[in-house]
Amino acid sequence: EPEVTQTPSHQVTQMGQEVILRCVPISNHLYFYWYRQILGQKVEFLVSFYNNEISEKSEIFDDQFSVERPDGSNFTLKIRSTKLEDSAMYFCASSDWRGLAGVNEQFFGPGTRLTVL
Amino acid sequence: DAKTTQPNSMESNEEEPVHLPCNHSTISGTDYIHWYRQLPSQGPEYVIHGLTSNVNNRMASLAIAEDRKSSTLILHRATLRDAAVYYCILRPNAGGTSYGKLTFGQGTILTVHP
Numbered sequence: 001e002p003e004v005t006q007t008p009s010h011q012v013t014q015m016g017q018e019v020i021l022r023c024v025p026i027s028n029h030l031y032f033y034w035y036r037q038i039l040g041q042k043v044e045f046l047v048s049f050y051n052n053e054i055s056e057k058s059e060i061f062d063d064q065f066s067v068e069r070p071d072g073s074n075f076t077l078k079i080r081s082t083k084l085e086d087s088a089m090y091f092c093a094s095s096d097w098r099g100l101a102g103v104n105e106q107f108f109g110p111g112t113r114l115t116v117l
Numbered sequence: 118d119a120k121t122t123q124p125n126s127m128e129s130n131e132e133e134p135v136h137l138p139c140n141h142s143t144i145s146g147t148d149y150i151h152w153y154r155q156l157p158s159q160g161p162e163y164v165i166h167g168l169t170s171n172v173n174n175r176m177a178s179l180a181i182a183e184d185r186k187s188s189t190l191i192l193h194r195a196t197l198r199d200a201a202v203y204y205c206i207l208r209p210n211a212g213g214t215s216y217g218k219l220t221f222g223q224g225t226i227l228t229v230h231p
Contacts, residue, residue, distance in 0.1 A: 004160075031217065043161060043204075043221040056218055091160045095217065104217055105151075108160030 004109035023092030033093040126226040137190040139205030154201040
C-alpha cells in the first residue's frame with residue numbers, strides 16, 4: 001500500500017540553525033500539507049501546497065518557514081532560523097483530488113521529531 | 118470553522134463495541150464530517166467521513182443525526198490496536214479557496230482494556 005515517508009525521523013539542531021524536513025508524498029497525489037504537534041498538544045495546520053504554490057497557510061507559518069517541491073517527488077519544509085518553540089513533531093500529508101475539497105482524505109507520514117536546543 | 122465537541126476520554130473492553138460521540142451544533146449545510154485517529158507515536162490516520170447518511174467502511178461506521186448536529190463513530194469490536202486519540206473534524210466543501218486543511222481539536226482518548 002502506498003504511504004507517505006518522512007526523513008529524518010528525528011532531527012536535533014541548535015537554536016538559530018536552518019533545518020530542512022523532507023517528505024515523499026504518495027506519487028499520484030496533488031495536494032501536500034505540513035502540520036505540527038507540540039508535545040502534549042493538538043495537531044496544528046501549517047501550510048497546504050498545490051500546483052507548485054502555497055494555497056493556504058496558518059498564522060504559525062511566518063517568514064521563517066518555507067516549502068518547496070524541488071524535484072516532483074520530494075516536498076520539503078525549511079525553517080530558516082530555528083527557535084526553541086519550534087520543537088515539535090512535524091507531519092507531512094498528501095491527498096489526491098476528488099472534485100470536492102471537503103471529501104479527499106489526507107494520508108499522513110510518520111513524522112519528524114524536531115528538537116531545538 | 119465550525120466547532121466540534123468531544124469527550125476528553127473514553128474506555129472500552131476488548132471485543133466490545135465503542136460509540137464515540139461528537140457534537141457539532143454549528144455545522145453548515147456543506148460541511149463534511151470526518152474522523153481521524155492518531156495511534157501512539159504515529160501520524161493521524163483517516164477513519165471515515167460522511168455528509169448526511171450513515172456510512173460504513175472496513176474500519177468503522179459513522180452514524181449522523183438527522184439534524185446533523187451530532188455524529189457517532191462506531192467501532193464494532195474494539196481491539197487493543199484501536200487505542201488512540203479520535204478526532205471529529207468538520208471540513209467545509211468550499212471548493213475554490215479551501216484546499217481541505219484539517220483543523221484538529223483535542224479529540225477523545227480511547228483506552229481499550231484487555
